[in-house]
Amino acid sequence: MNLITESSIHLLTAIPGPRSAQLQKQREASVPRGVSSVLPIFVCRASGATIEDVDGNQLLDFTGGIGCQNTGHVPAEALAAIRQQAEMFLHTCFMVTPYEGYVRLAEELNARTPGKFPKKTFFVSSGAEAVENAIKVARHFTRRQAVIAFEDSFHGRTQLALSLTGKSNPYKAGFGPFAPEVYRMPYGYCYRCPHNLTYPGCDIECARRLESTFKRHIEAEAVAAVIFEPVLGEGGFVAPPPEWFQVVTSICRKHGILIIADEIQTGFCRTGPLFACEQFGIEPDIIVTAKSIAAGLPLAAVTGRAEIMDSPGPGGLGGTFGGNPVACAAALEIFKAVDTLHLSDRSRRIGDLFESITRDWPARFPLIGEVRGLGAMRAIELVKDRYTKEPAGEETRKVLAACHRRGLIIISAGTFGNVIRMLVPLVAADGQIEEGLRVLEQALTEVQAEKGSHI
Numbered sequence: 001m002n003l004i005t006e007s008s009i010h011l012l013t014a015i016p017g018p019r020s021a022q023l024q025k026q027r028e029a030s031v032p033r034g035v036s037s038v039l040p041i042f043v044c045r046a047s048g049a050t051i052e053d054v055d056g057n058q059l060l061d062f063t064g065g066i067g068c069q070n071t072g073h074v075p076a077e078a079l080a081a082i083r084q085q086a087e088m089f090l091h092t093c094f095m096v097t098p099y100e101g102y103v104r105l106a107e108e109l110n111a112r113t114p115g116k117f118p119k120k121t122f123f124v125s126s127g128a129e130a131v132e133n134a135i136k137v138a139r140h141f142t143r144r145q146a147v148i149a150f151e152d153s154f155h156g157r158t159q160l161a162l163s164l165t166g167k168s169n170p171y172k173a174g175f176g177p178f179a180p181e182v183y184r185m186p187y188g189y190c191y192r193c194p195h196n197l198t199y200p201g202c203d204i205e206c207a208r209r210l211e212s213t214f215k216r217h218i219e220a221e222a223v224a225a226v227i228f229e230p231v232l233g234e235g236g237f238v239a240p241p242p243e244w245f246q247v248v249t250s251i252c253r254k255h256g257i258l259i260i261a262d263e264i265q266t267g268f269c270r271t272g273p274l275f276a277c278e279q280f281g282i283e284p285d286i287i288v289t290a291k292s293i294a295a296g297l298p299l300a301a302v303t304g305r306a307e308i309m310d311s312p313g314p315g316g317l318g319g320t321f322g323g324n325p326v327a328c329a330a331a332l333e334i335f336k337a338v339d340t341l342h343l344s345d346r347s348r349r350i351g352d353l354f355e356s357i358t359r360d361w362p363a364r365f366p367l368i369g370e371v372r373g374l375g376a377m378r379a380i381e382l383v384k385d386r387y388t389k390e391p392a393g394e395e396t397r398k399v400l401a402a403c404h405r406r407g408l409i410i411i412s413a414g415t416f417g418n419v420i421r422m423l424v425p426l427v428a429a430d431g432q433i434e435e436g437l438r439v440l441e442q443a444l445t446e447v448q449a450e451k452g453s454h455i
């Protein structure tokens with residue numbers, strides 16, 4: 001399965017081709033610019049790790065709809081289940097007349113999320129909605145209002161999720177006021193240590209600051225939950241040291257504060273195990289999942305300790321479309337595919353491949369500040385100067401544009417827009433990973449040459 005040697009990229013026209021260029025004009029006239037797109041190519045079909053555009057160009061996809069296609073575009077098993085369910089019924093609203101797929105999927109998540117305690121799950125339609133609901137449940141259960149979130153985090157674009165998000169431009173600027181009772185701390189971002197310390201000698205000062213937050217900003221007794229991404233997604237694929245989680249969770253436990261893990265981007269084997277929390281030994285009270293859960297259909301889940309999830313009374317949770325039957329049918333197949341495709345192993349293998357291919361890149365490209373990540377969740381942070389670590393946002397845009405011209409779909413991340421992130425479908429063949437990284441290497445070579453090679 002993993003032996004593709006032929007090129008996955010076939011370009012018939014320059015990017016964008018004429019048909020895409022025409023649709024782009026129509027789009028500009030009819031869709032607000034706030035909904036931006038990274039590439040001006042319009043999709044015709046997609047399969048595995050490739051996308052064909054309306055001009056017949058075939059591109060290699062290292063983005064998977066921003067982490068939604070861990071099992072590849074249009075996985076055959078999910079497609080059959082989607083078709084079958086669509087022929088039975090499309091929507092009744094679980095809050096009116098329930099159906100089996102919703103319950104079976106809840107059982108699956110309860111069994112497979114970290115923590116051996118009894119759990120319950122309900123479904124909504126987007127990641128942001130899941131985040132909002134996790135906070136609702138935590139507040140209801142604890143009867144506390146405050147929530148602590150982290151700098152460089154991303155939790156979504158709805159008002160409460162946006163209030164939790166730790167990046168102003170383009171997400172928050174101009175969209176205030178934000179929800180009250182959200183407090184913020186720096187994350188465990190070692191490359192840009194908020195305290196100018198060096199791991200491991202730092203004694204995880206960033207996590208220990210939680211105690212001083214209780215002195216300076218909000219008393220612990222008023223805090224319902226701490227919400228974090230186990231690895232920052234939009235924030236630049238930053239994984240804190242494992243001790244960070246131990247310190248944060250033990251402080252939370254001491255004060256009766258719930259732990260909410262946002263696994264929307266890290267879930268479904270992106271970092272190796274099914275959920276990233278597993279590799280840090282964390283058992284969150286509530287875990288939110290979305291993105292790769294249902295092969296690209298809009299579905300998100302809130303899973304948590306049964307006694308917490310049962311706190312709100314009947315009617316307190318839900319939503320018209322939450323847990324759509326077609327999306328649930330797809331998600332059930334995704335869980336099977338995770339096992340049959342050995343997606344965890346595959347993720348680790350992709351990570352190893354990435355590591356071996358990029359090993360000598362920092363020596364060759366002074367633009368590279370750090371290469372990092374876990375499993376297949378890999379990224380490269382670019383800096384103008386390794387000593388000052390000044391973010392190389394402009395150069396990052398140029399590298400991405402050079403990749404796009406060559407037919408590789410890849411996007412950036414990071415508070416300063418200077419991180420290149422890889423979210424390739426995990427079913428991509430080794431040859432496809434190698435091809436994509438070859439394109440990225442060419443793009444880096446081009447931009448580095450333009451910039452000069454001083455460190």
Ligand SMILES: Cc1ncc(COP(=O)(O)O)c(C=O)c1O
Nearest residue numbers: 126127128154155156233264265
């Ligand atoms: C970690 C994380 N949380 C929440 C969200 C929001 O999800 P959605 O865009 O489905 O609302 C995202 C989306 O990128 C995310 O990466």
